[in-house]
Amino acid sequence: xxxxxxxxxxxxxxxxxxxxxxxxxxxxxxxxxxxxxxxxxxxxxxxxxxxxxxxxxxxxxxxxxxxxxxxxxxxxxxxxxxxxxxxxxxxxxxxxxxxxxxxxxxxxxxxxxxxxxxxxxxxxxxxxxxxxxxxxxxxxxxxxxxxxxxxxxxxxxxxxxxxxxxxxxxxxxxxxxxxxxxxxxxxxxxxxxxxxxxxxxxxxxxxxxxxxxxxxxxxxxxxxxxxxxxxxxxxxxxxxxxxxxxxxxxxxxxxxxxxxxxxxxxxxxxxxxxxxxxxxxxxxxxxxxxxxxxxxxxxxxxxxxxxxxxxxxxxxxx
Amino acid sequence: xxxxxxxxxxxxxxxxxxxxxxxxxxxxxxxxxxxxxxxxxxxxxxxxxxxxxxxxxxxxxxxxxxxxxxxxxxxxxxxxxxxxxxxxxxxxxxxxxxxxxxxxxxxxxxxxxxxxxxxxxxxxxxxxxxxxxxxxxxxxxxxxxxxxxxxxxxxxxxxxxxxxxxxxxxxxxxxxxxxxxxxxxxxxxxxxxxxxxxxxxxxxxxxxxxxxxxxxxxxxxxxxxxxxxxxxxxxxxxxxxxxxxxxxxxxxxxxxxxxxxxxxxxxxxxxxxxxxxxxxxxxxxxxxxxxxxxxxxxxxxxxxxxxxxxxxxxxxxxxxxxxxxxxxxxxxxxxxxxxxxxxxxxxxxxxxxxxxxxxxxxxxxxxxxxxxxxxxxxxxxxxxxxxxxxxxxxxxxxxxxxxxxxxxxxxxxxxxxxxxxxxxxxxxxxxxxxxxxxxxxx
Numbered sequence: 001x002x003x004x005x006x007x008x009x010x011x012x013x014x015x016x017x018x019x020x021x022x023x024x025x026x027x028x029x030x031x032x033x034x035x036x037x038x039x040x041x042x043x044x045x046x047x048x049x050x051x052x053x054x055x056x057x058x059x060x061x062x063x064x065x066x067x068x069x070x071x072x073x074x075x076x077x078x079x080x081x082x083x084x085x086x087x088x089x090x091x092x093x094x095x096x097x098x099x100x101x102x103x104x105x106x107x108x109x110x111x112x113x114x115x116x117x118x119x120x121x122x123x124x125x126x127x128x129x130x131x132x133x134x135x136x137x138x139x140x141x142x143x144x145x146x147x148x149x150x151x152x153x154x155x156x157x158x159x160x161x162x163x164x165x166x167x168x169x170x171x172x173x174x175x176x177x178x179x180x181x182x183x184x185x186x187x188x189x190x191x192x193x194x195x196x197x198x199x200x201x202x203x204x205x206x207x208x209x210x211x212x213x214x215x216x217x218x219x220x221x222x223x224x225x226x227x228x229x230x231x232x233x234x235x236x237x238x239x240x241x242x243x244x245x246x247x248x249x250x251x252x253x254x255x256x257x258x259x260x261x262x263x264x265x266x267x268x269x270x271x272x273x274x275x276x277x278x279x280x281x282x283x284x285x286x287x288x289x290x291x292x293x294x295x296x297x298x299x300x301x302x303x304x305x306x307x308x309x310x311x312x313x314x315x316x317x318x
Numbered sequence: 319x320x321x322x323x324x325x326x327x328x329x330x331x332x333x334x335x336x337x338x339x340x341x342x343x344x345x346x347x348x349x350x351x352x353x354x355x356x357x358x359x360x361x362x363x364x365x366x367x368x369x370x371x372x373x374x375x376x377x378x379x380x381x382x383x384x385x386x387x388x389x390x391x392x393x394x395x396x397x398x399x400x401x402x403x404x405x406x407x408x409x410x411x412x413x414x415x416x417x418x419x420x421x422x423x424x425x426x427x428x429x430x431x432x433x434x435x436x437x438x439x440x441x442x443x444x445x446x447x448x449x450x451x452x453x454x455x456x457x458x459x460x461x462x463x464x465x466x467x468x469x470x471x472x473x474x475x476x477x478x479x480x481x482x483x484x485x486x487x488x489x490x491x492x493x494x495x496x497x498x499x500x501x502x503x504x505x506x507x508x509x510x511x512x513x514x515x516x517x518x519x520x521x522x523x524x525x526x527x528x529x530x531x532x533x534x535x536x537x538x539x540x541x542x543x544x545x546x547x548x549x550x551x552x553x554x555x556x557x558x559x560x561x562x563x564x565x566x567x568x569x570x571x572x573x574x575x576x577x578x579x580x581x582x583x584x585x586x587x588x589x590x591x592x593x594x595x596x597x598x599x600x601x602x603x604x605x606x607x608x609x610x611x612x613x614x615x616x617x618x619x620x621x622x623x624x625x626x627x628x629x630x631x632x633x634x635x636x637x638x639x640x641x642x643x644x645x646x647x648x649x650x651x652x653x654x655x656x657x658x659x660x661x662x663x664x665x666x667x668x669x670x671x672x673x674x675x676x677x678x679x680x681x682x683x684x685x686x687x688x689x690x691x692x693x694x695x696x697x698x699x700x701x702x703x704x705x706x707x708x709x710x711x712x713x714x715x716x717x718x719x720x721x722x723x724x725x726x727x728x729x730x731x732x733x734x735x736x737x738x739x740x741x742x743x744x745x746x747x748x749x750x751x752x753x754x755x756x757x758x759x760x
Contacts, residue, residue: 267587
């Protein structure tokens with residue numbers, strides 16, 4: 001089934017290719033019929049238009065608005081520009097900003113160093129065709145199917161200080177969601193629980209696609225299991241590894257839902273995304289100030305995106 | 319941010335109360351957040367539903383009464399309005415918090431002819447920005463409202479923009495049976511209050527139940543201490559940004575609070591108000607400063623056991639006559655599709671008949687119209703009405719009396735910071751003042 005579109009595509013390309021060879025002028029042009037050119041123009045312009053309208057224009061508008069003190073009410077002509085005041089305020093007198101940056105970095109580190117490797121590890125285990133593998137697979141993937149809002153709900157049952165499962169079982173009195181020194185870890189555990197399942201499934205799909213003869217060859221050559229994995233399988237899975245890496249970075253930058261469900265990103269759970277939402281969305285409507293925060297987040301994201309693109313392109317050149 | 323009215327009335331009984339703070343309202347608020355990020359107002363979309371042209375027999379109403387009891391009240395009121403006037407009310411109910419968070423988009427889009435809102439700064443702000451309709455002529459036909467309510471409905475230009483419907487006071491609630499068991503007396507001043515709380519501690523109770531996970535309940539504590547220590551006018555000026563947060567007066571509020579904080583339930587920042595109210599209901603706590611809606615967390619057979627007193631006097635010059643009693647009511651859109659119908663509806667809502675329906679249907683609030691037949695009130699409601707009636711000044715609540723951006727992005731984190739670490743009041747107040755200056759000048 002899956003290679004059906006490929007066949008159709010091949011057929012679709014053939015007839016014009018035949019007609020163009022009989023033409024007379026410049027080689028490049030001759031390769032493309034009029035239909036081709038229309039199709040290509042559409043294929044380039046439609047996504048370009050969408051990306052511009054839905055990504056770049058809003059991003060640009062955010063940057064412009066970050067220089068204003070707009071409260072979201074009244075015509076655009078009434079907007080006053082205040083220069084860099086919003087940015088100055090963010091860095092000097094806005095107490096949640098520094099913790100938010102720290103928490104975002106912590107989030108990235110925790111997902112990258114703990115959750116992602118653990119998910120990959122589980123995938124390798126499940127790839128071994130254990131008895132009941134399907135069951136484990138489903139159990140581990142279940143959190144991914146649930147919405148993060150629901151996950152927040154489930155974990156609240158566990159973490160509640162007075163009535164939660166965890167304190168009841170451990171006999172402790174820890175304020176899991178309220179203590180600002182503890183709650184970020186509690187929330188990251190909940191978020192990691194979901195992330196592990198996601199990574200596991202992605203990686204498992206990759207592992208299933210590895211040619212079994214590679215493993216056989218490795219074992220015939222006397223490579224141990226770990227050695228075979230790190231020297232043979234892992235390099236072969238490079239495309240999946242990159243996807244996993246990107247997913248991890250994206251997940252940590254857009255971490256928001258869980259924190260928002262717990263306490264709207266306050267009191268030890270500050271994240272850049274939550275601060276943007278607190279300011280822009282809702283009654284507050286500090287559009288200008290929130291846009292300044294969003295712009296800072298954009299810049300941080302751009303750093304990661306640039307690093308990623310550079311790495312990927314370098315890899316392709318080789 | 320808003321004080322839920324009959325939130326999770328049934329949910330709270332089915333699931334652990336820890337969950338009650340996290341029900342569909344929170345989920346929807348999150349969804350609204352996502353919608354808002356995309357630049358679309360959920361409400362703006364809802365408001366588009368056409369409800370007939372002018373001259374027709376319909377009027378549309380945007381309602382935040384998403385909880386069962388208030389929703390029921392509104393349905394009955396609109397039913398009675400249809401019977402008396404022949405005009406159909408198309409009610410467009412939106413989740414309470416979602417409504418509040420999207421109000422800016424909603425009012426600038428195509429709002430319903432009449433919509434639910436609160437008295438206070440935000441009402442006057444919408445009036446000033448031309449986002450609400452003048453209903454002064456409706457007020458000419460209304461009777462039964464005290465001057466305080468009329469004042470609370472008046473914009474900065476002296477015209478009325480709001481029709482009050484219901485309200486509820488904030489007070490210190492307790493269980494009569496617990497107090498009888500230990501022989502506690504209602505305290506007359508702060509010293510007696512502190513002594514009582516210490517006695518409760520000795521008796522193995524949590525003296526003052528406390529929760530601030532959602533950020534707004536602590537505002538009630540700040541408000542009442544500020545009203546008792548500095549008086550109503552200072553509250554108004556402070557909320558308007560005219561007084562400095564770094565002043566000794568504000569510092570004294572926080573110092574007094576810091577003295578009381580060890581008598582409050584610990585680890586408040588992870589607890590919802592429902593959980594704190596349940597500690598009172600389960601007789602683990604001695605008292606709880608909250609709105610009248612605390613009664614929702616009690617079973618039907620326990621309602622008669624609930625009693626309250628207004629927070630005691632701190633400064634004898636100031637007295638103990640001011641309190642927070644937020645007023646809920648209705649406003650008219652700037653350009654209603656049918657202004658005549660909208661005004662007729664508002665007149666009906668402000669009238670005695672609508673108030674009587676509320677008395678019969680909703681035991682959780684008090685009706686604003688004094689002409690209503692309040693013989694259906696419970697003992698608790700009667701006492702609450704007396705308390706508000708005897709108040710010299712009525713404040714709305716911190717987040718209804720000041721700019722919403724200041725309340726939500728500055729005051730909530732600041733109060734939570736104070737609860738976490740009550741020692742560094744000076745640094746905290748400097749931080750509030752710096753942010754206040756930036757916000758209030760914009």
